[in-house]
Amino acid sequence: DTEVTQTPKHLVMGMTNKKSLKCEQHMGHRAMYWYKQKAKKPPELMFVYSYEKLSINESVPSRFSPECPNSSLLNLHLHALQPEDSALYLCASSERSGDNTEAFFGQGTRLTVV
């Protein structure tokens, strides 16, 4: 199983809503990531979890709150988002943090904030 599964695939939310994005992998990977991708732009790193601990937070606004309940799951909690937060949110995992191994990406959640 070389899959990273993200749910939901599409999400439309109002600026006052609270929602969560979910990511799951069963490859035994110990590093998991959230990236944000706007149209016609490359993916941009948001958060890195290594061994279930947050190791990198790339100055992301607090309206995005990551959570790693266990080594297979990664959540991104969303609250009071702005329309400019609309983007494709990608989850990825790799074997170990800080190692030269490829990252496997999920299909992404297409988020629209209205």
Next chain:
Amino acid sequence: DQQVKQNSPSLSVQEGRISILNCDYTNSMFDYFLWYKKYPAEGPTFLISISSIKDKNEDGRFTVFLNKSAKHLSLHIVPSQPGDSAVYFCAAPPVGGADGLTFGKGTHLIIQP
């Protein structure tokens, strides 16, 4: 400052011919590079990688060449097939044991029948 650069936003190649996608980088400390392929509405899929100790890595129709002195790498696809039409990203992990990937802006490859 963009450390990984893909200066061609798009490239059109005839089916069966060679596609060459280019990537330049500015940080000479990068020691590992990856190419990802991305279809619309899907996540990036890993294609091929190369370590800085090599100057070439081949996997089937895909070959990546690395020129360290020029800080340049290229992805060759031969022969090009219609299913190769996608956006291709060059990426590099940060140096110093940090994590995550720095991506170039991507090149949209279009294979013409």
